[in-house]
Amino acid sequence: MNQIFRLNNRKKETLTFYLLITPWLIGAAAFMLGPIIASLVLSFFEWDLISPAKFIGLRNFEEMFAIDPLFWQSLKVTVIYVLFRVPLSLIAALFLALMMNQKIPGIGVFRTIYYLPSVISGVAVSMMWIWIFNPNFGLMNGVLHFFGLPEPGWFSDPQWALPTMILISLYSVGSTAIIFLAGLKAIPDVLYEAAELDGASKIQQLFKITIPQLTPSILFNVIMLTITSFQIFTEGLIITGGGPANATLFFNLYLYENAFSYGRLGYASALAWVLFALTFICAFIVFKSSNRWVYYEGGE
Incomplete structure (x- = not known):
């Protein structure tokens, strides 16, 4: 019963x-x-939202890989952005987390301040960067002029536009730093005490204890940063619109233009699936390689 x-x-x-x-x-x-x-x-149709959809098979993908030069340009720009943004963000976030892990009065206020940029609207932040990096009256060139240093064109210069985009992406590493901070809090203090008794320096403790213990957090952050970096859109649309000379034509921005500026919904859908495949492959490679460098205290 x-x-x-x-x-x-x-x-x-x-x-x-x-x-x-x-x-x-x-x-x-x-x-x-x-x-x-x-x-x-x-992705297998040609459709402009007005005329009836027309089945064209793999023609969208054939055009993408064999004919369209802007596809390769947007892919190159996005891959370069990912290759630089991910490691730089990891380093900046780890440094920020190490600072936020210090036991000093008012550290909670600083943690909040460092995290705030991660929740501010992307449009508002983009407008702020437009003003800071304006080549004529921007704050950055004003500081460089004061010290007698060269004043780049930043977003208006094809050679500087993409590096500047990578630079401003470091502004929002607060969420990544919070993950690292949680990982730092989970590291047993006895490991550092034993290392100090053995005469290990702070640098040795960082590379022999802190970073190995943080590898699960590093894995998570690498995957999340890779995904979000491939999906960059707002900054490219608001700040540069893909220019100058397509120097910041990110893949998502080119997809958006095909869908809503050129009315090529089928081609844009094909681009979306290529972006998904590329993001998935990169994340999968990182995840599969993790058994070689990620340390788990309880084993694999």
């Missing part, structure tokens, strides 16, 4: 669970799974 009672309770709990998550499942199907499947289907 008790067994039947427990079984009925388990069924009720299971039913309650599914009822509670049903709104989320409906939303996920309607607003996530549905558009994903629709974009995959559209």
